[in-house]
Amino acid sequence: MKQDDIQKNENILYAGIDLGTSRSSISASNGTRQWIESYVGWPKDFIAAQVVGKPVLFGAEALQNRLSLDLCRPLEHGVIKEGISRNEEAVKDIIKYLIELAEPAPDQKIFAVVGVPADTLKVNKLAIRKAVTDFVHSLMVVTEPFAVAYGMNLLNNSLVIDIGAGTTDFCIMHGTIPSEDDQKTILTAGDYIDDQLYSYLIEKYPGSRFNKNMVRQFKEQYSFVRDLDEDIRVEIPVAGKPVMHDIKNEIKRACESILPALTETTIEMIARFDPEFQVKIKNNIVLAGGGSLIRGIKEYLQDALKEYGPCNVTCVQDPLFAGSDGAIKLAKDMPVKYWEPL
Amino acid sequence: MKRFFPWNKEQRVRKDILRGVYEENLRIVGKGPAVIYKTRFYSAKRLMLPFLISLMILMFQESFVPTPMQQRSQITANTFQKAYQPSAGGVSEEGPSNYKSFISSPGMPISRIFGLGVRTIMIDPGHGGNDTGTKGEMGTKEKDIALDIAKRLRDRLKKYGNYNIVLTRDSDVTVPLNRRVEMAKASKADLFLSIHLNYLPSRPINIIETYYFGPSSDPKILKLAEQENAESSYGNSDFREIIGKIGDTMKLQESKEFAASIQKKLFMNMRKETGTAYNFGVKRAPFVVLLGVDVPSVLAEVSCLSSKEEEVQLNTESHRENIARYLELGILEYLNKGDVTHEARRHTEK
Ligand SMILES: Nc1ncnc2c1ncn2[C@@H]1O[C@H](COP(=O)(O)OP(=O)(O)O)[C@@H](O)[C@H]1O
Ligand SMILES: [Mg+2]
Numbered sequence: 001m002k003q004d005d006i007q008k009n010e011n012i013l014y015a016g017i018d019l020g021t022s023r024s025s026i027s028a029s030n031g032t033r034q035w036i037e038s039y040v041g042w043p044k045d046f047i048a049a050q051v052v053g054k055p056v057l058f059g060a061e062a063l064q065n066r067l068s069l070d071l072c073r074p075l076e077h078g079v080i081k082e083g084i085s086r087n088e089e090a091v092k093d094i095i096k097y098l099i100e101l102a103e104p105a106p107d108q109k110i111f112a113v114v115g116v117p118a119d120t121l122k123v124n125k126l127a128i129r130k131a132v133t134d135f136v137h138s139l140m141v142v143t144e145p146f147a148v149a150y151g152m153n154l155l156n157n158s159l160v161i162d163i164g165a166g167t168t169d170f171c172i173m174h175g176t177i178p179s180e181d182d183q184k185t186i187l188t189a190g191d192y193i194d195d196q197l198y199s200y201l202i203e204k205y206p207g208s209r210f211n212k213n214m215v216r217q218f219k220e221q222y223s224f225v226r227d228l229d230e231d232i233r234v235e236i237p238v239a240g241k242p243v244m245h246d247i248k249n250e251i252k253r254a255c256e257s258i259l260p261a262l263t264e265t266t267i268e269m270i271a272r273f274d275p276e277f278q279v280k281i282k283n284n285i286v287l288a289g290g291g292s293l294i295r296g297i298k299e300y301l302q303d304a305l306k307e308y309g310p311c312n313v314t315c316v317q318d319p320l321f322a323g324s325d326g327a328i329k330l331a332k333d334m335p336v337k338y339w340e341p342l
Numbered sequence: 343m344k345r346f347f348p349w350n351k352e353q354r355v356r357k358d359i360l361r362g363v364y365e366e367n368l369r370i371v372g373k374g375p376a377v378i379y380k381t382r383f384y385s386a387k388r389l390m391l392p393f394l395i396s397l398m399i400l401m402f403q404e405s406f407v408p409t410p411m412q413q414r415s416q417i418t419a420n421t422f423q424k425a426y427q428p429s430a431g432g433v434s435e436e437g438p439s440n441y442k443s444f445i446s447s448p449g450m451p452i453s454r455i456f457g458l459g460v461r462t463i464m465i466d467p468g469h470g471g472n473d474t475g476t477k478g479e480m481g482t483k484e485k486d487i488a489l490d491i492a493k494r495l496r497d498r499l500k501k502y503g504n505y506n507i508v509l510t511r512d513s514d515v516t517v518p519l520n521r522r523v524e525m526a527k528a529s530k531a532d533l534f535l536s537i538h539l540n541y542l543p544s545r546p547i548n549i550i551e552t553y554y555f556g557p558s559s560d561p562k563i564l565k566l567a568e569q570e571n572a573e574s575s576y577g578n579s580d581f582r583e584i585i586g587k588i589g590d591t592m593k594l595q596e597s598k599e600f601a602a603s604i605q606k607k608l609f610m611n612m613r614k615e616t617g618t619a620y621n622f623g624v625k626r627a628p629f630v631v632l633l634g635v636d637v638p639s640v641l642a643e644v645s646c647l648s649s650k651e652e653e654v655q656l657n658t659e660s661h662r663e664n665i666a667r668y669l670e671l672g673i674l675e676y677l678n679k680g681d682v683t684h685e686a687r688r689h690t691e692k
């Protein structure tokens with residue numbers, strides 16, 4: 001890349017940031033790749049501040065100290081969550097923290113591309129930009145599935161489906177920057193599965209103690225749709241004693257609960273285009289996001305779409321970093337003249 | 343990875359995309375050219391467009407065909423008069439009450455009166471695209487705030503499941519006033535709410551007022567109407583004639599009630615929230631959109647950009663969400679007027 005020279009001369013750090021509803025990651029041109037859970041917590045009062053010893057905590061650490069903190073997951077529903085006044089502040093803190101994790105040199109300029117859920121970009125454009133501007137020299141905001149598509153060179157004739165926690169984002173690529181029409185967000189995603197699984201489990205085992213966090217871990221460990229040749233049993237304490245619970249059927253039902261909307265929206269997105277282009281897109285469907293790790297989901301979608309002709313569905317290699325890797329590729333490819341100082 | 347085009351073409355596509363990202367970001371900060379990227383593939387929507395346009399032309403023409411409704415209304419008016427008694431609504435300023443013309447506006451839905459299920463509510467975020475509307479000192483634009491509030495209101499109303507909500511625009515595009523009117527007709531809207539923001543240079547305070555269609559002799563109101571009607575081809579003088587013709591119809595009675603509910607909820611809650619809102623009440627004004635739509639329709643100036651304080655507030659998510667909530671409350675109050683269970687519920691909630 002021609003720009004490598006310029007990079008060194010001007011001492012620029014390129015950063016690709018994926019601002020997710022549950023996980024956020026950064027990929028930087030100095031080789032750093034880091035991720036955190038998109039939680040921010042501030043000490044509830046001065047006593048809590050003493051206990052946790054920091055003004056702000058992130059990710060897993062924030063979750064562990066939740067009792068002492070005002071905990072915030074700012075993009076929970078795919079947009080900067082309303083009602084809680086500190087959401088904008090939380091987004092800011094996450095960005096600041098991610099950039100710190102990338103350890104830029106003191107005199108380095110930071111050029112960042114930030115990927116956000118498609119709906120966030122629609123609704124909170126300025127808020128997102130405002131949250132980031134304090135920490136970077138120049139900035140571009142794009143939608144998350146677009147960043148994934150760009151990173152994988154899927155510039156044309158493709159559909160990226162990013163199954164995250166709060167939202168599933170669809171993005172059709174046809175050789176231009178996708179318009180709002182080319183993108184769609186639905187709310188059936190990872191969190192939705194968690195809610196379903198939780199309710200199935202308390203229904204089946206009313207005497208056992210589940211919590212949402214446990215349930216999500218079960219899902220992440222055992223998720224599948226359709227058939228699986230193994231048993232799924234987990235140990236859960238009942239009245240103080242660990243007891244084995246069979247949760248296979250509940251895992252299956254919960255994971256499958258997102259399939260109808262997934263299939264419907266996929267078909268709807270593709271159907272908007274003319275038949276020739278439809279065939280091409282169907283051969284180039286890519287699943288991204290944590291939800292793409294559900295066993296059998298790729299095969300399911302492929303079979304569901306076969307009814308409408310041949311198709312090919314693949315999954316990204318590394319769902320945790322596909323977004324930030326795409327964003328940094330965008331950042332590096334972006335002509336220097338486009339990086340305007342803020 | 344499959345490639346469907348040769349290398350140099352891919353380079354070109356990539357270049358286009360990168361420029362697209364750059365320009366899109368310029369637009370976000372309000373600096374960019376208003377380029378809309380062309381899709382190289384036609385969508386079903388695009389195929390529908392000529393069809394829709396011809397449909398709208400047809401409907402528009404139809405709306406100018408004089409209907410013999412006036413006579414029929416004379417006969418049936420007495421029967422309806424008993425069944426329907428609008429409440430006073432706490433508005434002082436108004437024209438003559440005349441229920442004779444109860445069904446004289448042909449598009450008047452009876453869904454509210456008879457409590458029928460699904461209702462289509464059309465929300466009309468003012469201005470858009472080239473037409474910015476007013477602008478605050480910090481650069482906040484009426485068109486953006488109106489759109490954001492409209493979307494929030496839509497989402498709130500959708501939650502009830504029994505309202506069909508249609509927006510006249512859901513992005514930053516120019517929509518001529520008569521297009522908005524046609525959309526209300528095409529979607530068979532039962533209710534029409536136009537969202538705007540005020541600006542009174544001489545008074546840097548937050549003024550809340552709600553309008554329904556009618557004559558006005560107040561020069562300030564006429565000035566405002568001129569602003570809001572700016573991109574229509576009508577002037578205030580044209581309206582005098584029109585107003586004379588339409589008289590006091592059911593639509594206007596209902597619009598007044600609707601305006602009263604909106605104004606009440608908006609102002610009361612706004613004052614509670616900010617402590618500094620001024621109630622300018624329900625008024626009549628010759629706004630083009632309100633004239634064209636033949637169902638109850640109001641134009642609410644939900645906030646005021648000449649108040650610096652308010653402009654700052656409008657840039658927070660929570661304030662815009664609150665305004666949407668107040669509008670929601672106003673709509674619900676209007677729709678549920680006379681509904682006993684709703685009244686009861688309201689009392690228990692106090
Ligand atoms: N193996 C897995 N099976 C099913 N779901 C998973 C798995 N791993 C992670 N997830 C879920 O994916 C979601 C997070 O995906 P991610 O793409 O990081 O979301 P976002 O971009 O919205 O933050 C969470 O709901 C998480 O529980
Ligand atoms: Mg993501």
Ligand SMILES: [Zn+2]
Pocket residue numbers: 468469475476484538539570
């Ligand atoms: Zn206006």
